[in-house]
Amino acid sequence: MPPLPAVSLKGRVSDSEWQLRVDLAACYRLVAHYGWDDTIYTHLSARLPGTDHYLVNAFGLTFDEVTASNLVKVDLKGTILDNSPFQINPAGFTIHSAIHEVRDDAHCVIHLHTPATIAVASLAGGLRPLSQYSMFSLPSLSYHQYEGLAVNDEEKARLQSDLGQNNHLLLVNHGGLTVGETVGDAFMRMFDLQRACEIQLLIQGSGQKAIEVAQPVQDGIYQQAKVVHSGSTGGQKAWPAMLRKAWRLDPGFAE
Template sequence: MFELPSLHIKDTVSEQEWRIRVDLAACYRLVADMGWGDLIYTHISAKVPGTEHYLVNAFGLAFEEVTASNLVKVDLSGNIIGDSPYSINPAGFTIHSAIHEARKDAHCILHLHTKATIAVASCEGGLQPWSQYSLFSLPSLSYHGYEGLAVEDGERARLQSDLGETNHMLLHNHGGLTLGETVGDAFMRFYDLQRACEIQIELMQMNAPVIEIPETIVDNIYAQASKVHSGETGGQKAWPAMLRKAYRLDPGFCE
C-alpha cells in the first residue's frame, strides 16, 4: 500500500501561516465530509498573510488526505515555494492565481465540481430566486462561460472580468466558486450556493408551480443577507463550529 510522505512543517513557518494552513486543511476535510469533492480534481486555496503566495492542495491527494503540512505554497506564477514532494494541478493554478491576483480581498477561494452547482450552471437562466438560500447568493453572483479545461493563460483575464467584485460564481457546465476574506467566509458562501442549487433542482423535479417571492421581500432579504453573512454573524461566527467538527472527524488534518 502506498504511504504518503510524513511531513511536519509547523516549526518552519510563521504562526500566522500555520493558522491558515490548519483552517484550509480543515476546509478540505469538511468538503470531503459534505460529499462535495471530486476525487482529486477540485481546489481550495488560501493566501499566506502578508505575502503574494497562496496555499493549495497537492495534486494527487484525496481531500481526506490533506493536512496542514502537505499543502503546497506557490506564487502567482505557479512556482512552488519551499521544499515539497508534490506538484499542483495546472487547471487549479489558472483559476486560483487569476482570482488571487485580481481580488486582494480573496484570501480564500473554493472551486468545486458539485453535481448541484454544475446542473444549475448548465441551465438557461442559472440560479433562480426560489429559496432563502438563493437570495443569499444572488446579490453577489456572476457567471463565466465554459472554455474547456482551464489551462489556457488567456482565460485568466476573462475569468477576472466576469467575476468582477462578486463573491459567488457559477461556471457554465463546470461548477461553482466562492471567495471570502477568511476560510470560514468562503466555506459558508459555498454552503449557501450549494443549498440554493440543491433546492432549485428539487423544485424543478417536482414539476409544480413555484411560489414566487415578492420583489419587495427579495430586496429586503438582500439587505438582511449582507449583514447576516458578514463579519461576526457570518462565516467568522460559524467557522469555529465547523473547525470543531473537523477535529471530531479526524484531528490528523492539523499535523
C-alpha cells in the same frame, strides 16, 4: 501501496501561516465530509498574510488526505516555493491564480465540481430566487461561460471580468466558485450556494409551479443577512463551529 511522504511543518512556519494551513486543511476535510469533492480534482486556495504566496492542495491527494503540513506553497505562476515533496495541478491553479491576481480581498478561493452547482449553472435561467439560501448568493452572483479545460491563460482575463467584485460565480457546464476574506467566509458562501442549487433542483424536479421570492424581499434580505450574521457572511459565526466539526471528524488534518 507506499505511504504518503511524511511532512511536518508545525513549529517550522510562522503562527499566522500555521493557522491558515489548519483552517484550509479543515476546509478540505469538510468539503469531503459533505460530499462536495471530486476525487483528486478541484481546489481550495488561500493567500498567506502579507504576501503573494498561496496554499493549495497537493496533486494526487484526495481531500480527506489533506493536512496542514502537506498543503503546497506557490506563487501566482504556480511555482512551488518550499521543499515540498508534492506537486500541484498547474491547470487547476489557473482559475485560482486569475482571481488572486486581481482580487486583493479574495484571500480564499473555493472552486468545486458538485453536481448541483454544475446543473444549475447549466440551466438557461441559472440560479433562481426559490429559497432563502439563494437570497444569500444572488446579490453577488455572476456567470462564466465554459471554454474547455482551464489551461488557457487567455481565459483568465474573461474569468476576472465575469467575477468582477462578486463573491459567487457559477461556471456554466463546470461548477461553482466562491471567494472570501477568510477561509470561513468562502466556505459559508459555498455552503449557501450549494444548498440553494440543491433546493432549486428539488423544486424543479417536482414538476410543480415554483413560487419565486418577490423582488422587494430579494432587495432587502441580503442586508438583513449581514445584520444576522454580524458581517458579510456567516463565516465569522459559523466557521468556529465548522472547525470544531473538522476536529471531531479527524484531528489528523491539523498535523
